[in-house]
Amino acid sequence: MKTENNGAADKYRKRFAVIGFAFILVFFSAFLVGRYSVSLSGLFRSLVYLLPFHSQEIVGTESTVVILIRLPRILAAGLIGAALSTAGLSYQGMFRNPMVSPDILGASTGAGFGAALSILLGFGYFGITLTAFVFGLSAVLLACLVSRLSRLNATLALILGGIMISSLFSAGTSFIKLIADTQDQLPAITYWLMGSLTSIRQTDLPFIAIPIGIGLLPLFFLRWRINLLTMGEDEAKSMGIHTGRLRLVVIICATLMTAASVAVSGMIGWVGLVIPHFSRMIFGYDYRRLIPASALMGGVFLIVVDNIARTVLTSEIPLGILTSFVGAPVFIYLILTGGEDREH
Amino acid sequence: MSIKIENLSVSYGNHDVLKDVSFSALEGDCVAVLGPNGVGKSTLFRCILGFLKAQSGEIFFGGKKMECLSRAETARHVAYIPQFAEPVFNYTVLDTVLMGVTNRLPMLRGPGPEHTKKAMEILEQLGIGHLSHRGTGKISGGERQLALLARALIQDAQVLVMDEPTANLDYGNRSRVMERIGELGKQGYTVIFSTHEPNQAFHYANKVIALKDGEILTGGKPKEVLTGKVLSELYGIGVHVGTVSAGENEYLVSLPFEDAGKTKERIGQL
Numbered sequence: 001m002k003t004e005n006n007g008a009a010d011k012y013r014k015r016f017a018v019i020g021f022a023f024i025l026v027f028f029s030a031f032l033v034g035r036y037s038v039s040l041s042g043l044f045r046s047l048v049y050l051l052p053f054h055s056q057e058i059v060g061t062e063s064t065v066v067i068l069i070r071l072p073r074i075l076a077a078g079l080i081g082a083a084l085s086t087a088g089l090s091y092q093g094m095f096r097n098p099m100v101s102p103d104i105l106g107a108s109t110g111a112g113f114g115a116a117l118s119i120l121l122g123f124g125y126f127g128i129t130l131t132a133f134v135f136g137l138s139a140v141l142l143a144c145l146v147s148r149l150s151r152l153n154a155t156l157a158l159i160l161g162g163i164m165i166s167s168l169f170s171a172g173t174s175f176i177k178l179i180a181d182t183q184d185q186l187p188a189i190t191y192w193l194m195g196s197l198t199s200i201r202q203t204d205l206p207f208i209a210i211p212i213g214i215g216l217l218p219l220f221f222l223r224w225r226i227n228l229l230t231m232g233e234d235e236a237k238s239m240g241i242h243t244g245r246l247r248l249v250v251i252i253c254a255t256l257m258t259a260a261s262v263a264v265s266g267m268i269g270w271v272g273l274v275i276p277h278f279s280r281m282i283f284g285y286d287y288r289r290l291i292p293a294s295a296l297m298g299g300v301f302l303i304v305v306d307n308i309a310r311t312v313l314t315s316e317i318p319l320g321i322l323t324s325f326v327g328a329p330v331f332i333y334l335i336l337t338g339g340e341d342r343e344h
Numbered sequence: 345m346s347i348k349i350e351n352l353s354v355s356y357g358n359h360d361v362l363k364d365v366s367f368s369a370l371e372g373d374c375v376a377v378l379g380p381n382g383v384g385k386s387t388l389f390r391c392i393l394g395f396l397k398a399q400s401g402e403i404f405f406g407g408k409k410m411e412c413l414s415r416a417e418t419a420r421h422v423a424y425i426p427q428f429a430e431p432v433f434n435y436t437v438l439d440t441v442l443m444g445v446t447n448r449l450p451m452l453r454g455p456g457p458e459h460t461k462k463a464m465e466i467l468e469q470l471g472i473g474h475l476s477h478r479g480t481g482k483i484s485g486g487e488r489q490l491a492l493l494a495r496a497l498i499q500d501a502q503v504l505v506m507d508e509p510t511a512n513l514d515y516g517n518r519s520r521v522m523e524r525i526g527e528l529g530k531q532g533y534t535v536i537f538s539t540h541e542p543n544q545a546f547h548y549a550n551k552v553i554a555l556k557d558g559e560i561l562t563g564g565k566p567k568e569v570l571t572g573k574v575l576s577e578l579y580g581i582g583v584h585v586g587t588v589s590a591g592e593n594e595y596l597v598s599l600p601f602e603d604a605g606k607t608k609e610r611i612g613q614l
Binding site for chain 1: 416422432434436439446451
């Protein structure tokens with residue numbers, strides 16, 4: 001039996017190695033993709049600028065493209081992909097429902113409303129991001145408040161609260177679109193809502209990395225305990241888990257990551273739903289493996305999709321459209337094949 | 345470890361669910377809780393497991409007041425085996441069992457190889473070691489209940505609470521699971537299980553508590569207190585209790601009846 005345990009561990013170790021290698025490959029090859037062609041040698045020459053002892057100013061178009069334009073964008077895609085898929089995965093465990101997405105409590109629609117409002121009010125890029133983030137958090141806070149005040153079962157009340165608050169913010173966004181200036185504001189809002197990483201600059205990175213880091217780390221360290229949440233309230237409690245506290249941590253972390261992602265990139269659907277399913281197919285159900293696997297696979301997925309977004313047509317395709325194009329067929333395939341249960 | 349319940353009362357709004365319930369179970373006792381649906385069995389279990397705070401009354405584990413115990417400490421005293429239900433996520437049997445060690449782990453750690461070894465030993469004892477890497481959604485209901493039993497055993501709690509552990513199981517699986525539960529009492533665990541099947545109380549329990557309208561109708565040794573009259577009063581139907589012989593042994597059994605004569609006839613045919 002020990003051999004069987006070791007065999008399973010070996011199998012998953014190899015799979016992690018493959019995904020880790022895929023991440024590195026996709027990460028570096030993404031620098032070579034785009035309208036301005038970058039050579040492999042040019043890439044490495046440019047990346048030298050990132051070394052700590054290298055304080056020289058960036059010289060040459062190639063290095064400028066690599067360091068100032070593509071690096072922030074690739075890092076953002078990787079981080080946002082990791083964040084959305086981990087947030088979706090955590091919510092799925094907490095709500096014991098594999099069909100849940102990171103928007104379940106309204107973080108994305110709240111952020112969408114915030115962005116639309118700030119575009120209407122003529123805010124700059126930073127103002128839009130900040131307002132979107134604040135409204136994303138507020139939406140989830142309101143859903144939690146509804147659940148707190150409700151007499152229904154806490155989980156049911158939270159989900160219903162999330163749906164209602166989402167619906168309110170969604171109606172708010174539609175209203176803003178209705179009264180927005182059709183020449184500038186409406187196209188800007190529409191494009192923002194479809195999701196894109198076009199305008200990411202180096203200065204945006206801390207705004208993405210810090211909340212995502214703050215959200216990702218606790219989930220990573222508490223990943224064994226999230227397994228117990230999937231067993232339901234009573235069973236988790238009977239095994240010594242403070243379910244209320246753990247749920248709160250999961251909600252705060254997943255919301256921080258979702259709101260920060262949506263605030264910077266706009267609405268990017270499907271990542272938080274499809275990637276956790278894929279991770280389960282490859283790594284089983286244990287959150288000790290699922291959290292790092294989902295983060296890695298989400299990162300790879302969004303970097304690849306972003307590569308497609310900026311190369312296929314002369315103008316960029318919004319990410320939200322592409323993730324739906326990829327996500328929906330993949331999901332149909334999973335439904336038809338019953339995907340995740342084949343191995344056990 | 346003994347468990348003592350003193351004057352437990354619970355009400356939801358104006359509705360009294362448990363009224364002044366008191367009983368105790370010693371180490372090695374296997375207690376069956378009988379009673380019709382909605383009589384307060386699950387509420388009683390929720391109190392014992394610490395999910396629900398009673399309006400009045402006390403629960404003691406080996407002399408320690410339950411309200412003084414933290415959630416993790418409670419989990420070291422009492423473990424829970426729920427009713428059979430299809431799992432939402434298809435965890436392997438081994439992973440499911442390992443969840444039981446969580447209350448002894450530091451907050452940020454998962455189980456290690458020593459826990460895996462212990463989990464495998466328990467699974468072997470229960471006769472399902474060969475299923476350790478199968479998904480809990482892909483094994484029979486009885487095997488899944490045994491996996492949950494293994495999870496409760498690795499928790500190292502001495503009091504085991506089981507809410508209708510054989511509900512929704514077929515005849516064979518019901519017997520397999522109940523045999524294991526009966527053995528746990530002999531191993532020194534204090535087992536409290538609810539059931540809708542009085543025969544399980546006769547065969548596997550050494551104590552019985554019959555709940556009616558939130559109160560204890562009767563309690564004691566099953567063969568002394570579970571008479572046809574008591575069971576009839578409990579369930580509102582006619583119940584006959586008699587003995588049947590199988591091999592050299594005689595067993596007490598209960599049979600519901602609409603007509604006393606017909607039931608006697610059936611018993612005679614057994």
